[in-house]
Amino acid sequence: MPLLRNKIIEVADVSLRYERLPVLTDIDLTVFKDDFLVITGPNGGGKTSLLRIILGLQLPSRGAVHFYREGQLAHNLNIGYLPQKNVIDSRFPITVSEVVFSGLSGSKKIFSRFTEKEQEQVEKMLLLMGLAELRDRPIGQLSGGQLQRTLLGRALVSDPEILILDEPSSYVDKAFETRMYDLLGEVAKKATILLVSHELSRVTEIANRVVRINKTLEEIR
């Protein structure tokens, strides 16, 4: 019964222009708490721009994004974000475990001040991502897939209500990709997932909705 589903994000009449160029036009999208939503579409279609608007990292030229918790407007929700790998400056002198720690809300500068529970959460995430042995390695010395897994650990460590992933499988190998999709299937039982993907392979099997964005939005499934 769709009417009883719990709305969590509402994108209302959103348009975006860069200079005069329209990137997104009249986007309306309601995301429900139990959604695993895949966003697909061509290069330059506006997928990342829409994610950035939802995250509040980019202001739309028109329209708004609203969040809800149990039917009430909410100012902010706990959102985990895995950006496209190429937006991370891997020259930044920070280690794998520090990146994962930075995903904890209100991340503190001195790591010894994290509570025991927080340290356990990070430990669990390092193991889950297969990164335990790389914990002290600076991120500049990681492969693309290892960095992607580190960033996925950061996105997941705080147990977010919404998980937003931009092309999560771009750099990971087939073995980790399969594990990642199994993991996302598990995460989806508790959290809302929005995932951008060019290819509609395995991920569409675990998603319940697929939309395509090419300036405008079309519900595919």
Ligand SMILES: Nc1ncnc2c1ncn2[C@@H]1O[C@H](COP(=O)(O)OP(=O)(O)OP(=O)(O)O)[C@@H](O)[C@H]1O
């Ligand atoms: N900061 C910016 N200034 C100007 N134009 C931009 C900027 N960021 C993105 N664009 C343009 O907006 C359009 C949409 O980009 P966006 O990254 O949202 O697309 P995408 O669907 O995520 O693409 P891809 O699949 O290639 O990652 C593109 O034409 C891009 O060149």
